[in-house]
Amino acid sequence: MNSKEYFFNEVIKEAVEGSSNKSIKVLEIGCGTASYVPTMIDKYPNLEYVGIEPITNSFKKAEKNVGDVPRATVSSQLGYESIEGLEDASFDVVISFSVLEHVKQLGKFMEFSSRYVKKGGIMVHRYDLGHALYPWSLKERLHVFLGNTIPKVLPERKFVRYVSLSEVVDYYERFLGTSPDRYTYHQMRSHKALEKKLGDDVKIDPSRVMTGLYRWEFENAAVFAKLPLPVREQLFPTVAVWGRK
Numbered sequence: 001m002n003s004k005e006y007f008f009n010e011v012i013k014e015a016v017e018g019s020s021n022k023s024i025k026v027l028e029i030g031c032g033t034a035s036y037v038p039t040m041i042d043k044y045p046n047l048e049y050v051g052i053e054p055i056t057n058s059f060k061k062a063e064k065n066v067g068d069v070p071r072a073t074v075s076s077q078l079g080y081e082s083i084e085g086l087e088d089a090s091f092d093v094v095i096s097f098s099v100l101e102h103v104k105q106l107g108k109f110m111e112f113s114s115r116y117v118k119k120g121g122i123m124v125h126r127y128d129l130g131h132a133l134y135p136w137s138l139k140e141r142l143h144v145f146l147g148n149t150i151p152k153v154l155p156e157r158k159f160v161r162y163v164s165l166s167e168v169v170d171y172y173e174r175f176l177g178t179s180p181d182r183y184t185y186h187q188m189r190s191h192k193a194l195e196k197k198l199g200d201d202v203k204i205d206p207s208r209v210m211t212g213l214y215r216w217e218f219e220n221a222a223v224f225a226k227l228p229l230p231v232r233e234q235l236f237p238t239v240a241v242w243g244r245k
């Protein structure tokens, strides 16, 4: 189980708590290749999954990954316009992973994602400040600089910038109609590097080693919340904002 799968399990636990429904409907915006979806569908017999993904190559892979999977569909589009065939306020969970920092029109995206959360459902956006806080290359640094200062020069599909927590909170209040009720902090650089090494170099199933660290992130979120924001962001570049409609 990788960090994203562990996180998804936590989201499902939270969604089940607040729902009287047997089935849990999840909308993922910017699902990439949806590679973790078959495992999750297998694990949760009551899960229904809809993913949307605007980048053609990723979408094609996602289509392949969920092709034979029951109760899972993906479609190709940006997270701004209505999704054909879907009703507003019809999902128990609306989620994204590492997407907010790539969204060019974040207000429109947050309005779109809030629309699909049903009353009592949850919206969780887990985003990643790694590009902005410690870019790997000059190109990435330049991209982030342009995204932060002259966003219009970057195309939708190549967009990246720093996203401030206060901006995200403001969108929750404006569009979901309530303040976030929980924050969790993830992917300390050393943990992420360790996970990669275990998988790529050492040929150990990283989940055997890493699960304790994923749990530790959740168990200590309230402690990390007390750190000053710039310190916390440096330590935990991935932030998840949780809110219930």
Ligand SMILES: C[S@@+](CC[C@H](N)C(=O)[O-])C[C@H]1O[C@@H](n2cnc3c(N)ncnc32)[C@H](O)[C@@H]1O
Pocket (backbone or CB within 6 Å): 029, 030, 031, 032, 033, 052, 053, 054, 055, 058, 077, 078, 079, 080, 096, 097, 098, 099, 102, 103, 104, 105, 109, 156
């Ligand atoms: C770093 S990838 C993450 C993909 C996937 N969620 C994952 O965790 O592997 C960023 C994703 O954001 C998506 N994205 C960027 N802007 C978007 C938008 N306006 N609407 C929907 N998805 C968007 C991209 O298509 C891309 O798949």
